[in-house]
Amino acid sequence: MSEIESWQDKLIRSLDKTQNDPVSRFFQLATVDRDGRPNIRTVVCRRFNSNAESIDIITDLRSEKCRQLESNINASICWYFAATREQYRLGCSAKIFHQYIEVTKIKHYWDKLPNKNRLHFFGAPPGQRLTSKDVLVVSNTDLPPPNFAVIRFRIHAAEYLNVSELPHVRILYKLDNHHWQAKPVVA
Numbered sequence: 176m177s178e179i180e181s182w183q184d185k186l187i188r189s190l191d192k193t194q195n196d197p198v199s200r201f202f203q204l205a206t207v208d209r210d211g212r213p214n215i216r217t218v219v220c221r222r223f224n225s226n227a228e229s230i231d232i233i234t235d236l237r238s239e240k241c242r243q244l245e246s247n248i249n250a251s252i253c254w255y256f257a258a259t260r261e262q263y264r265l266g267c268s269a270k271i272f273h274q275y276i277e278v279t280k281i282k283h284y285w286d287k288l289p290n291k292n293r294l295h296f297f298g299a300p301p302g303q304r305l306t307s308k309d310v311l312v313v314s315n316t317d318l319p320p321p322n323f324a325v326i327r328f329r330i331h332a333a334e335y336l337n338v339s340e341l342p343h344v345r346i347l348y349k350l351d352n353h354h355w356q357a358k359p360v361v362a
């Protein structure tokens with residue numbers, strides 16, 4: 176790639192500059208449902224692997240997003256860093272990991288979760304109508320339940336936008352024969 180800084184290095188720097196702000200780990204994840212309608216929600220970045228060009232999140236395997244990604248692996252991430260006024264839009268494909276596929280990967284994230292967050296995964300399926308019977312009794316949270324999942328997003332296209340100064344900086348990155356090509360464009 177030319178002398179333009181890679182989106183991976185930019186994202187590493189944005190994460191570095193905002194490391195003390197938990198909100199900077201939230202991003203918007205868009206998926207597509209079976210009718211082709213977009214669905215979007217906020218999730219937490221658990222890991223950005225710049226070498227593998229991937230982002231991991233944790234989720235409930237019974238959630239709508241997993242159903243959608245099972246039928247269409249394409250997803251889009253929009254990540255705004257308020258402190259630096261930078262936006263990343265990432266085109267990606269998703270792979271869902273759960274206990275039956277890769278126990279070690281799952282366990283790594285489970286072990287890092289505080290107990291109060293673990294409890295969340297022992298309840299009724301997300302989206303199910305609330306009933307008074309939904310009282311949570313959990314005796315042991317050492318091991319993740321079967322519905323605890325990790326989604327890994329592999330990034331195949333990126334767009335960087337910086338609106339902190341004028342003129343705004345906007346760069347499109349796309350993979351060409353395994354090499355990233357960067358193209359500055361009008362913001």
Ligand SMILES: Cc1cc2nc3c(=O)[nH]c(=O)nc-3n(C[C@H](O)[C@H](O)[C@H](O)COP(=O)(O)O)c2cc1C
Binds near residue numbers: 214
């Ligand atoms: C600040 C914030 C962080 C969230 N983080 C996650 C997350 O990491 N994983 C997740 O599955 N849902 C997370 N959620 C909940 C989702 O936004 C969403 O409501 C839920 O996953 C159900 O979405 P779905 O029905 O489209 O699957 C978060 C919500 C908020 C407001």
